[in-house]
Structures are given as C-alpha cells and as structure tokens.
Amino acid sequence: MSELSVVILAADSEQRAVMQVLVDGTSVARAAHTAATYPASATDPLIARLHAVKPEVILVDIPVDSPSGALHAIEVLRQELPDVALFAIGSMSQPQVIVSGMRAGAREFIERPTTTSDLLEAFVRLSTTQRKVKREGPRGKVFTVINAKGGSGATTIAVNLALALQSAHGNVALVDLAPLGHASLHLNLKAPFTVTDAIRNLHRMDTSLLESFTARHANGLQLLAGAVTPAGNDAAATEYARLFDLMAGHFRYVVVDASSRLDAATRLVGNLSETVLLVAHADVASLWSASRVVQFLGENSGRERVKLVLNRFRKIPGFHESDAETANQYFAVSAAIDRGVPLMSQSHTEIARAFHGLAAALTRNDDDVKRSAWSLFKTV
Numbered sequence: 001m002s003e004l005s006v007v008i009l010a011a012d013s014e015q016r017a018v019m020q021v022l023v024d025g026t027s028v029a030r031a032a033h034t035a036a037t038y039p040a041s042a043t044d045p046l047i048a049r050l051h052a053v054k055p056e057v058i059l060v061d062i063p064v065d066s067p068s069g070a071l072h073a074i075e076v077l078r079q080e081l082p083d084v085a086l087f088a089i090g091s092m093s094q095p096q097v098i099v100s101g102m103r104a105g106a107r108e109f110i111e112r113p114t115t116t117s118d119l120l121e122a123f124v125r126l127s128t129t130q131r132k133v134k135r136e137g138p139r140g141k142v143f144t145v146i147n148a149k150g151g152s153g154a155t156t157i158a159v160n161l162a163l164a165l166q167s168a169h170g171n172v173a174l175v176d177l178a179p180l181g182h183a184s185l186h187l188n189l190k191a192p193f194t195v196t197d198a199i200r201n202l203h204r205m206d207t208s209l210l211e212s213f214t215a216r217h218a219n220g221l222q223l224l225a226g227a228v229t230p231a232g233n234d235a236a237a238t239e240y241a242r243l244f245d246l247m248a249g250h251f252r253y254v255v256v257d258a259s260s261r262l263d264a265a266t267r268l269v270g271n272l273s274e275t276v277l278l279v280a281h282a283d284v285a286s287l288w289s290a291s292r293v294v295q296f297l298g299e300n301s302g303r304e305r306v307k308l309v310l311n312r313f314r315k316i317p318g319f320h321e322s323d324a325e326t327a328n329q330y331f332a333v334s335a336a337i338d339r340g341v342p343l344m345s346q347s348h349t350e351i352a353r354a355f356h357g358l359a360a361a362l363t364r365n366d367d368d369v370k371r372s373a374w375s376l377f378k379t380v
C-alpha cells in the first residue's frame with residue numbers, strides 16, 4: 001500500500017495536532033496539510049489550496065457543539081474534490097450527525113477520541129475498496145420493511161418482495177434485522193450464520209466471506225439470517241453502516257426485514273434505504289403506532305422515503321374488499337408460512353402477482369434512469 005496523502009481540517013488546535021500525530025503514526029499515511037477552517041463554498045481559498053496539495057484523504061473533524069459548518073464543508077468538498085475520500089471524525093453519541101455526515105458524502109465516520117489503529121483500519125479499508133470498486137458496477141439499493149405493530153406482515157412482505165426482486169433482477173440479499181428472526185422459517189432455510197456473525201467479523205469482511213455467511217434459497221435469493229435468541233444487540237449503529245455499505249457494493253438489491261425493531265440500527269439502516277415500507281393495518285392503534293414510527297425513523301430527512309403499506313385490512317366501513325377474498329388471502333399466506341413455501345414460489349396466486357407489482361414499482365426507474373442508489377462511498 002503506497003503512502004496516502006492526508007489533509008486534516010479541524011477548528012480545534014489541539015485536535016488538529018493530535019490528528020496529525022495519529023495519521024503519521026499509522027505509517028501508511030502522512031499529514032500533508034492542516035487547516036483550522038472549513039470551506040464554506042467552492043470559492044473558498046482553501047479549496048484552491050487543496051487542489052494544489054492533491055490529497056487522497058481529507059479528515060474533517062466535526063465539533064460536538066457546532067457540527068453544521070463541518071457538515072456543510074463535507075458537502076462542498078464532495079462537490080469540488082470528488083476523487084478525494086472524506087472521513088468524518090466525530091462523537092458516536094450523535095447518531096443524526098453520523099447520518100448527516102455520511103449523506104453529505106463522508107466515506108467513514110471515525111469516533112473521537114480517535115486512535116492510530118482506528119485510522120489505520122479506515123486507510124486499509126479505503127485501499128481495499130478502491131481496488132474492489134474498479135471491478136464492480138453501480139451500487140445496490142436498500143429497501144427496509146418495518147411494521148407499525150408486531151404481526152402487521154413486515155416479514156411476509158420482506159420475504160416475498162425479496163423473492164420477487166430476485167426473480168426479476170437477480171443478485172438480491174435479504175437481511176433479517178428483526179428482534180427474533182423469522183425469515184429463515186418463511187424460506188425454510190437452515191442458516192448457519194447470522195447478522196451478528198457478520199458484524200463480529202467486519203474487521204476481515206470481504207465479499208467472499210459475506211457470501212459464505214448467507215444461505216441461498218432455490219430461487220437464488222441470499223439470506224443473511226436474523227437473531228435466534230432475543231438477546232439485546234450491542235453492536236454500534238456504525239457497524240451496521242459498514243455492513244450495509246459492503247452489501248450495497250455486492251448486491252443489486254438488499255431487502256431488510258426490521259419487523260418491530262426500533263433502535264439506532266433500524267434508524268440508521270432506514271436512513272440509508274431508498275425506500276422504507278412501513279406495514280400497518282387500517283385500525284386506530286395501528287395507524288397511531290405508524291405515525292410514531294415515522295417520527296422515530298427520521299426527524300427531518302427520512303420522511304419522504306417512508307411509504308405506508310396497509311396490509312390485510314379487515315372489512316372496515318369505507319374500505320371495499322370482499323370478506324371472502326380477505327379470508328382466502330389469509331389462508332394462503334398462513335399456509336405458505338406453515339409449509340415454508342413462500343407465496344412467491346406459488347406463482348399463480350393473486351398475492352404473488354401483487355408482490356411482483358410491488359417489486360416493479362420500487363425498481364421502476366432503475367434500468368433507464370441514472371441510479372441514485374444510496375452510497376456511503378459518494379466518491380466512487
């Protein structure tokens with residue numbers, strides 16, 4: 001690995017000095033320039049200086065009490081120096097800042113206080129992905145399915161949507177993030193590894209290891225299975241960011257079953273998703289919960305991504321669906337789960353057609369429109 005040229009932007013002078021020592025300490029990179037200001041626009045003199053320095057990485061320190069200038073700088077740098085990898089340095093206690101930094105174009109979010117080994121790992125990842133990206137095409141899209149209340153049908157929809165996407169496009173993964181994973185039961189798959197194993201092995205994760213952690217359904221869909229015990233998950237949200245970043249680099253579509261899970265990981269993955277399908281029933285309690293979940297998912301940015309899916313609505317004044325049809329569908333869906341033969345594998349059903357329709361609607365523009373897939377790696 002040839003030595004990386006790094007620029008450090010940090011308003012705080014002590015932090016600037018510390019970062020310089022840490023970067024040089026990695027012995028794979030060298031601090032070529034430091035600055036105490038954050039570029040506010042393309043005409044900022046700092047931008048011209050950075051063009052002259054030609055760094056490969058810019059570390060942007062995000063102050064805890066006033067993150068906005070640094071976050072805006074990441075956007076400006078992303079525009080003006082699109083080939084440079086941007087690493088944000090900040091506090092893990094501010095999930096919204098992490099997400100904003102990633103969305104602005106930071107490739108990595110590194111925790112403060114930072115260590116030489118944190119930086120070294122990030123630099124190594126950078127050179128590995130740079131090599132990998134050359135081989136790979138555009139990045140995949142993430143669709144997350146979450147429910148307003150347990151039992152609304154999130155898992156059923158995630159499983160069948162993933163199968164529909166796989167049969168239409170191929171190269172699809174289903175990731176089971178539910179508090180207790182049911183997806184492997186729906187698909188009748190024995191999964192020797194789970195999401196937790198993938199997170200534990202992130203430090204050595206590459207596409208072949210990722211592949212080996214998944215179980216493959218007969219239609220080609222690859223499942224990264226969920227938790228088999230309801231033990232609390234202590235992985236940090238940023239670890240999920242890294243896992244999904246890898247997955248989006250490898251799969252064309254990644255479907256996530258979050259079911260009833262409401263924590264920092266769900267919020268982060270929701271924010272990284274192209275679309276979040278929020279599954280609810282048409283009753284008051286369900287719709288009330290749905291509105292709380294929407295609030296939880298994103299104070300500001302997430303809202304337009306979230307789409308409400310009214311599943312299996314019972315006969316309620318104002319809704320016109322025959323009782324018979326609802327009963328039939330219920331029978332088909334529950335029998336499918338009992339037998340471990342998902343609806344999508346029984347292609348003649350009405351519901352299977354509905355899932356094909358959903359898959360088509362979610363991917364409508366993907367083939368002919370420039371893909372706007374989520375990517376932490378805005379620089380690729």
Ligand SMILES: Nc1ncnc2c1ncn2[C@@H]1O[C@H](COP(=O)(O)OP(=O)(O)O)[C@@H](O)[C@H]1O
Nearest residue numbers: 147150151152153154155156312329330333334
């Ligand atoms: N469209 C539907 N029609 C009939 N039954 C459904 C439908 N969607 C889900 N179900 C049933 O509802 C139950 C709960 O669904 P599940 O997907 O596990 O929900 P969640 O993941 O939101 O908790 C399942 O037993 C399934 O049989």
Ligand SMILES: [Mg+2]
Nearest residue numbers: 154155178259
């Ligand atoms: Mg579920």
